[in-house]
Amino acid sequence: MTKFKVIAFVLFTALISSCSSNDGSDDNSSSETYFNFTYDSKAQKIKTWEAQKQGDLIEVMGTSEEGIAIDFKFNAYGNLYQASTNPVTNNNIPWLQASENFTSNTFTFTLENLNTTNKTVQVKFSGKVYEDGYDYESNFVNVSGSFKVSYKEITPQIEGLGTSAKIDGKDWHGLSFDGTIENQETKIIYVENDGEYTIGIAFPDYDAKTGTYNFTSNNNAYRITFQKYDTATHQNINYNVSGTVTFTTLNDILAAGTFSLTATNPETNAKITISNGTFKESASF
Known part of the structure; x- marks a missing residue:
């Protein structure tokens, strides 16, 4: 990214x-x-x-x-x-x-x-x-x-851009630097800072609708993804996720809302709790 x-x-x-x-x-x-x-x-x-x-x-x-x-x-x-x-x-x-x-x-x-x-x-x-x-x-x-x-x-071009959350109780702040279109139908906005975690905000590329959605890793859209960087392999580990996301703004320019989830390491089953999540990120890429 x-x-x-x-x-x-x-x-x-x-x-x-x-x-x-x-x-x-x-x-x-x-x-x-x-x-x-x-x-x-x-x-x-x-x-x-x-x-x-x-x-x-x-x-x-x-x-x-x-x-x-x-x-x-x-x-x-x-x-x-x-x-x-x-x-x-x-x-x-x-x-x-x-x-x-x-x-x-x-x-x-x-x-x-x-x-x-x-x-x-x-x-x-x-x-x-x-x-x-x-x-x-x-x-x-x-x-x-x-x-x-x-x-x-x-003066910012767009006020209040960024994402914040508590990850295992510790404050986390990031900003979107990249995005992708998954399976030609789902936009994912990737949010990072200088730490080991990456949060992804996923929603349909077309006809996206605001609202509250429960999700797991099996959802194609309306979900939050979570990755942790592995310093041994120099690769991101994709965690299994389960949680809730609310989109209050969703268009070609911005995605904004709130979220909470539990992320589980697919190999060790170690869990990370992400709470009090809020986001306002650029959706144009």
């Missing part, structure tokens, strides 16, 4: 041209803001940075004098959706990205403070960025650092 596609649409299409930086007279020039970045054991001197917040989504990008940019996309709850490094003026630097599968397994991202009054965000990070974000065996570089930067507030 590719995270870049929907992030590029929902998030910030004009980050560099419209945000603040530590050059000039805006807030990032103060001594209270900073951006530290180490790439492959070499400290980089960040000369400019940009940041925007759009609803719960935040993007921060810094560019070093050595010609390397590092970019983060994450949510207000501290989940990292994507981290990448790329060359700006240094053609010897490859394009790299944090793992797209279970990102937090190989990349530590800590949201230390989000001050919505002063519009600042503070983060520490360290981990691997790969040549292929879907291949743990591909070449990688270690990066680390920290930043505290001022951000610009942007």
